[in-house]
Amino acid sequence: MKKFLLIILCCFLIIIENYKNASSLSYKRHDLIIKKAISMLKNLEKDKSWTIAGYSNWKNKILLKEYGNRGKNILIIGGIHGDEPASVTSAIYLAKYLEKNSASIKNRVIIVPCLNPDGLRAGRRTNGHKIDLNRNFPSSTWEFDYTKHYNNPGPLPASEPETVVAIEIMDKYQPVMIIQLHQPFAALYPDSKAPNDLIEKMSDISGFSISFDIGYKTPGSLGSFKSDQEYSIIGITYELGRIDREPDYNKVILSLLEAINYDYN
Numbered sequence: 001m002k003k004f005l006l007i008i009l010c011c012f013l014i015i016i017e018n019y020k021n022a023s024s025l026s027y028k029r030h031d032l033i034i035k036k037a038i039s040m041l042k043n044l045e046k047d048k049s050w051t052i053a054g055y056s057n058w059k060n061k062i063l064l065k066e067y068g069n070r071g072k073n074i075l076i077i078g079g080i081h082g083d084e085p086a087s088v089t090s091a092i093y094l095a096k097y098l099e100k101n102s103a104s105i106k107n108r109v110i111i112v113p114c115l116n117p118d119g120l121r122a123g124r125r126t127n128g129h130k131i132d133l134n135r136n137f138p139s140s141t142w143e144f145d146y147t148k149h150y151n152n153p154g155p156l157p158a159s160e161p162e163t164v165v166a167i168e169i170m171d172k173y174q175p176v177m178i179i180q181l182h183q184p185f186a187a188l189y190p191d192s193k194a195p196n197d198l199i200e201k202m203s204d205i206s207g208f209s210i211s212f213d214i215g216y217k218t219p220g221s222l223g224s225f226k227s228d229q230e231y232s233i234i235g236i237t238y239e240l241g242r243i244d245r246e247p248d249y250n251k252v253i254l255s256l257l258e259a260i261n262y263d264y265n
């Protein structure tokens with residue numbers, strides 16, 4: 001009996017040790033991608049062709065750049081959550097592609113690679129005030145008491161400078177389509193107005209599935225705010241894969257190009 005218990009204990013310790021090793025490896029991988037995203041963002045800050053749309057709580061720059069000069073406006077936002085670094089790198093790789101190819105695109109694209117630069121630098125979901133920007137938008141669904149610490153909605157709707165910057169960008173450009181990049185669900189979440197043919201193509205190219213329900217409430221989210229607007233905006237929440245992995249950037253760019261070149265008339 002003693003021998004049996006000893007074997008069980010050893011197996012248990014081996015499982016715990018493996019789990020600890022796997023999670024520390026995952027943590028290191030995630031940390032490396034965050035560092036890469038910060039470094040890429042710093043390079044953009046030195047590039048004068050990028051506009052400063054505003055500043056975060058910690059006075060980090062929120063950058064923006066337009067590509068193309070015809071058609072409707074498409075807004076692509078990365079880094080709403082600071083612990084989703086591939087949402088930032090994907091937006092920057094798309095921008096790099098468009099530097100050379102903007103003459104051929106059918107709609108104008110506005111790229112905000114990182115709405116939450118404080119969160120990215122801190123390696124956490126929330127902003128410099130520990131508020132979840134995607135619960136801080138002044139939508140009809142905003143809830144003061146929605147207070148899981150990582151989903152802190154803030155003391156008031158749009159209390160955060162980053163949220164205000166996003167609203168100003170939406171007001172200025174009145175986009176027909178907003179794509180927000182997130183992680184880690186490896187799925188596309190289109191709203192009801194999103195054209196099926198477009199979503200299916202984007203899913204085919206990216207390899208990400210299509211889903212219509214994220215499975216939990218998102219009061220005060222950018223998506224719910226967008227849906228409240230008088231002008232019609234189509235929205236896609238583009239969830240890249242796990243946070244400790246980088247996606248196939250070529251597939252991500254090609255799938256986003258489908259949305260950029262879509263005929264919205």
Ligand SMILES: [Zn+2]
Nearest residue numbers: 081084182183
């Ligand atoms: Zn997110």
